[in-house]
């Protein structure tokens with residue numbers, strides 16, 4: 001229920017229109033989600049040309065297979081799922097796929113659950129050497145270097161603003177799994193930024 | 197108040213930031229954070245990372261989708277004929 005606006009009947013009507021092949025309905029969902037899908041693909045692949053191709057192909061493919069869509073998730077999630085799957089295929093094809101790396105927090109604590117070393121302060125780093133703009137650049141750079149399983153959850157959650165249900169449906173994972181992945185992704189990003 | 201282990205507190209940070217914890221967990225979490233410098237630092241860094249990971253700036257104009265949309269609509273309209 002969380003985050004779902006009351007879109008049920010308009011969504012059903014929209015789906016009917018898409019299935020009936022109304023071009024205005026297709027145009028509408030593209031205007032609504034197109035640039036989000038494209039920006040997601042660009043940041044997944046790091047390559048605008050390939051991203052455009054993937055989004056194009058995904059949308060055309062969705063057009064041809066819309067009859068099989070059972071409406072069990074939102075149209076938006078379904079679109080992101082299609083683009084995500086194609087992006088991962090492309091990344092695998094280029095043999096650049098990196099699965100979840102080691103858990104950044106794994107070695108921070110002793111058996112008693114206490115910090116082994118002090119958590120490095122970044123007051124110096126952030127407040128003195130790095131102003132917000134540089135910190136932003138650094139976060140962005142490091143985000144592009146994260147394993148894809150980390151990067152995709154951060155992009156969908158923080159950047160594209162999908163809610164929990166939408167992300168879970170798009171990535172076909174459970175909310176518990178998503179929670180763990182988001183935490184690990186942020187921990188990896190923090191470690192990369194702090195250099196610790 | 198430091199009876200939560202640091203490893204447990206750190207493991208809860210994302211849920212706290214995302215508002216997914218119970219009031220009791222949140223209170224125990226913040227109680228620990230107040231007393232523990234390391235967890236407090238880590239929490240602050242996590243919040244900043246989250247904030248910056250999702251920050252949309254003026255350099256982040258949404259990509260121009262017109263070209264892709266033109267291609268797809270062309271495909272769709274041709275199939276309709």
Ligand SMILES: [Zn+2]
Pocket residue numbers: 201202203205228232233234235236
């Ligand atoms: Zn602590």
